Amino acid sequence: xxxxxxxxxxxxxxxxxxxxxxxxxxxxxxxxxxxxxxxxxxxxxxxxxxxxxxxxxxxxxxxxxxxxxxxxxxxxxxxxxxxxxxxxxxxxxxxxxxxxxxxxxxxxxxxxxxxxxxxxxxxxxxxxxxxxxxxxxxxxxxxxxxxxxxxxxxxxxxxxxxxxxxxxxxxxxxxxxxxxxxxxxxxxxx
Numbered sequence: 001x002x003x004x005x006x007x008x009x010x011x012x013x014x015x016x017x018x019x020x021x022x023x024x025x026x027x028x029x030x031x032x033x034x035x036x037x038x039x040x041x042x043x044x045x046x047x048x049x050x051x052x053x054x055x056x057x058x059x060x061x062x063x064x065x066x067x068x069x070x071x072x073x074x075x076x077x078x079x080x081x082x083x084x085x086x087x088x089x090x091x092x093x094x095x096x097x098x099x100x101x102x103x104x105x106x107x108x109x110x111x112x113x114x115x116x117x118x119x120x121x122x123x124x125x126x127x128x129x130x131x132x133x134x135x136x137x138x139x140x141x142x143x144x145x146x147x148x149x150x151x152x153x154x155x156x157x158x159x160x161x162x163x164x165x166x167x168x169x170x171x172x173x174x175x176x177x178x179x180x181x182x183x184x185x186x187x188x189x190x
Contacts, residue, residue, distance in 0.1 A: 021154060061148045064102050064118055069095040071157070072188035074106035074114050076125075076160075081178035082167055083134040088113040100154055104188050116186050118148055118156070125160045127153050132169050136162035136179055150187075157187035 020190060073089035087108070094105035100120055107113030112129040117137075123146035124137035134142030144162035150158075167180040 004005050013177055015108050035103065036120075041117065043160070061118060061120070061123070062151045064097050064100055064148075064156070065153050066099075066114075067097050067153060067190045068092070069104065069155070069188035069190055072104070072106070072186070074104075074116070074184065074186045076114060076127050076135065076182060076184035076188075078127065078129075078132060078167070078180050078182050080178055080180035081166070082169060083113075084129055085129065086112050086114065086129060086184075095188055097151075102151075104156070106184060106186070109156075116158075116160075118146070118158075123148065123158075125158075125162070125182070125186075130171065132180065134162075134165055134167035136165045136182065151166045153190065155187065155189045156183070159183075159185050 016075060027174040028070075069090060070092040072089045072095070074086065074090070076084075077085075081152040088106040089108065091105040091107055091113075094103070096103060097164040101117040101172045102116070104116040105113070106115070110130060114135075116126075121122065122137050122139050123147055124135065124139075125144075126135035127133065136146075138144055138146050143165060144160070146160045148156065148158040162182045164179050165182060167178040169176050169178055
């Protein structure tokens with residue numbers, strides 16, 4: 001039952017992340033120019049950083065190859081007002097790349113885990129644990145970077161590093177918002 005609940009929470013968090021990232025990305029200065037420029041450049045085998053007009057760093061993804069993923073892991077370290085380390089296996093029934101978008105779902109036996117969304121417009125990460133829920137996207141490159149380091153028919157992998165993002169502590173006698181840093185790695189194999 002707790003695994004199903006965590007999957008539902010991850011999927012809801014992923015949907016919210018996409019909406020927030022899409023809204024944030026549309027209002028980011030220079031966002032439309034960056035997207036048009038990245039699409040017209042040849043795709044490199046590794047991400048190629050570039051400097052947008054607003055001073056943040058954007059990253060071009062390698063092409064996202066259609067696949068269904070069966071195994072993988074998420075490693076996340078949360079620091080700041082809450083400290084937590086997560087090592088969660090991939091949930092293969094909820095992880096795939098289709099039509100240029102990758103959705104990866106991870107959860108451990110305790111219900112701790114997260115989700116990763118990768119696309120041409122935005123890369124994002126969500127983390128949901130028994131202690132805190134948080135996440136971020138590269139829609140604001142000054143706060144969060146999510147980089148795809150590998151994407152081919154057998155594997156997708158990457159890193160994330162978010163500084164000063166909002167976390168929510170909803171359990172216990174003192175629910176509150178907290179500021180946290182989140183960094184880690186993700187991978188999924190066919």
